[in-house]
Amino acid sequence: MGVWEHRGMVAVAGFGHSPVDRRWDETSMDKTLGAYSMLACDMAMKDAGVTPDQIDGVICCESHIAGNSGGTSSTWAPRPYFDAPYDSEWGLTLINAEWLVKQMEMPNVKYAPSNVPTIGEMMGLAAQSVGDGLCTTCLVIYPTGNLEGRYRRGGENAEDYAKEARQWTVPWGNHGGNDFINIFPHNQYCLKYGGTHDDLAPFVINQHRNGLLTPWGYNASSGMVQLTDEDYVNSRYILNPLRIFDCDRPVNASAAYLVTTAERARDMRQPPVYVLNHSQHNFTQRTTQPDLDEIEDWTDRAARRMYEGAGLGPADVDIFNPYDGYSVMSQFFLEAFQWHGVKRGDAFAFYADDIRVEGPHPFSSSGGNLGNGRTRTAMYTDSIEQLRGSAGPRQVTVRAETALAAFTTPSSGGWMMFGKHPS
Amino acid sequence: MPKIIPVPDELSKPFWDAVNEKRLLLQNCTVCDRLQYPPRQACLSCGSAEKLEWKDVEGRGHVSTYIVIEDGRLNRRMPDQPYNLALITLDQDPSINFYSNLPGVPPYEVPVGAAVQVIFEEVGPDQLIHEWQVVG
Numbered sequence: 001m002g003v004w005e006h007r008g009m010v011a012v013a014g015f016g017h018s019p020v021d022r023r024w025d026e027t028s029m030d031k032t033l034g035a036y037s038m039l040a041c042d043m044a045m046k047d048a049g050v051t052p053d054q055i056d057g058v059i060c061c062e063s064h065i066a067g068n069s070g071g072t073s074s075t076w077a078p079r080p081y082f083d084a085p086y087d088s089e090w091g092l093t094l095i096n097a098e099w100l101v102k103q104m105e106m107p108n109v110k111y112a113p114s115n116v117p118t119i120g121e122m123m124g125l126a127a128q129s130v131g132d133g134l135c136t137t138c139l140v141i142y143p144t145g146n147l148e149g150r151y152r153r154g155g156e157n158a159e160d161y162a163k164e165a166r167q168w169t170v171p172w173g174n175h176g177g178n179d180f181i182n183i184f185p186h187n188q189y190c191l192k193y194g195g196t197h198d199d200l201a202p203f204v205i206n207q208h209r210n211g212l213l214t215p216w217g218y219n220a221s222s223g224m225v226q227l228t229d230e231d232y233v234n235s236r237y238i239l240n241p242l243r244i245f246d247c248d249r250p251v252n253a254s255a256a257y258l259v260t261t262a263e264r265a266r267d268m269r270q271p272p273v274y275v276l277n278h279s280q281h282n283f284t285q286r287t288t289q290p291d292l293d294e295i296e297d298w299t300d301r302a303a304r305r306m307y308e309g310a311g312l313g314p315a316d317v318d319i320f321n322p323y324d325g326y327s328v329m330s331q332f333f334l335e336a337f338q339w340h341g342v343k344r345g346d347a348f349a350f351y352a353d354d355i356r357v358e359g360p361h362p363f364s365s366s367g368g369n370l371g372n373g374r375t376r377t378a379m380y381t382d383s384i385e386q387l388r389g390s391a392g393p394r395q396v397t398v399r400a401e402t403a404l405a406a407f408t409t410p411s412s413g414g415w416m417m418f419g420k421h422p423s
Numbered sequence: 424m425p426k427i428i429p430v431p432d433e434l435s436k437p438f439w440d441a442v443n444e445k446r447l448l449l450q451n452c453t454v455c456d457r458l459q460y461p462p463r464q465a466c467l468s469c470g471s472a473e474k475l476e477w478k479d480v481e482g483r484g485h486v487s488t489y490i491v492i493e494d495g496r497l498n499r500r501m502p503d504q505p506y507n508l509a510l511i512t513l514d515q516d517p518s519i520n521f522y523s524n525l526p527g528v529p530p531y532e533v534p535v536g537a538a539v540q541v542i543f544e545e546v547g548p549d550q551l552i553h554e555w556q557v558v559g
Contacts, residue, residue, distance in 0.1 A: 158498045167429035168461040171552050172522035173508050175496045184510050187488040240491035287519050289510055
């Protein structure tokens, strides 16, 4: 496979975050997913110092993450719509490139693929597209919607019948999702290596701490107080032993990134953050439920692929922001990528050490989803800020010249390696 | 509250037909000599579709691990909460696993490592599902 052919020739030059609300209140038109996505794009362009006419690529996820099972929490309809541009679901709870390009008056967009998946793949798609010359100045937009009502309690989760893949899981109570995918291997992990579920407490608490150091995130902007060990161990269970604080909080927000050629980025407002590699994967599970062996194999393969394409090894990675939508999956990534020498079975001891951002092992300096809400973007933004040296109170005190960020589960998603320098 | 009812499709119909006859019938690749569950269009190992056949297996297994669903998202199962969701490995091929609510085992009292055998439970008109019961 070798080193990525565009290593160091593509860069992130800007980013922007909308406010992060718990839900859209269904009346404030300046807080729709469309309004928030336009705001995020505007902030990303201003951060980079470019204007809408310079944008020639738009990559926007059309999902709002509540998904098919979202029910009342996913779509505003059926109700009378508002005046244009909110005269359909587009702009309210769904966003696509076509709607954004029209609203933001970007006349020179020549590349705007549809049906793009999540931020994990989108960032890689943008980097590859810029590297391949399909566009030169590309906005990546990731909206995450949430409405009133319990998250994902409607749709197919309210049905009496289980069709297609759900026929193998739902009759017994598994509605599908990364909570189920990871909690069983996590239990097996505790049995194999020793430890208990509550050994995750230092990690979860530190994610909340990092989140409170992230001004745009949900926790910091909503006046949340620091989670304590007592709060964590006394919190209610969802899928026992998975607790409520092991799960991220669905939010209504949008984020945007500006990806361009390294050459152009050097003339823009911010110091470029170079892309050293991107990789995606979609592993097929062998049977009903992935077990620990399978999860460890998948994450090992993802790590090998990323390191080879980046031309780097574990000791070269300064900032490590894996996905944490459920706390029980992060140890699989930490150990696979062997960040700071952590090997299989070492994660709980590592969590109990000093993982604060000002300490020697600033693991997941973003605070991730657990610390910021279910934006799935904190890992990317923090990595960019750390390499720019603009992370404020989250700025690590160790070297910050390379960063790994991901939105990925053990089975599917994407990783991106950033560098302060192109090589 | 009854469980959610599986809807067989063209691929899964032989499996569910067998379950309704109280048999556990899995796909088997005659090239790889490997069982496969849930059923797929082709063998996961060799990619062959033609060499997949159906094979009766012995419904014996072990409890690998479990969780207790206390706040799930499935409307129809909410009255059952909390309930066990165990992971069962098949003795004949431990790389194959199944879910089970372990009927008769109180929530939180799942004997990890215990032997189980398949049973069949009615979840709707003319529709059984495979479940697992602790033995011994």
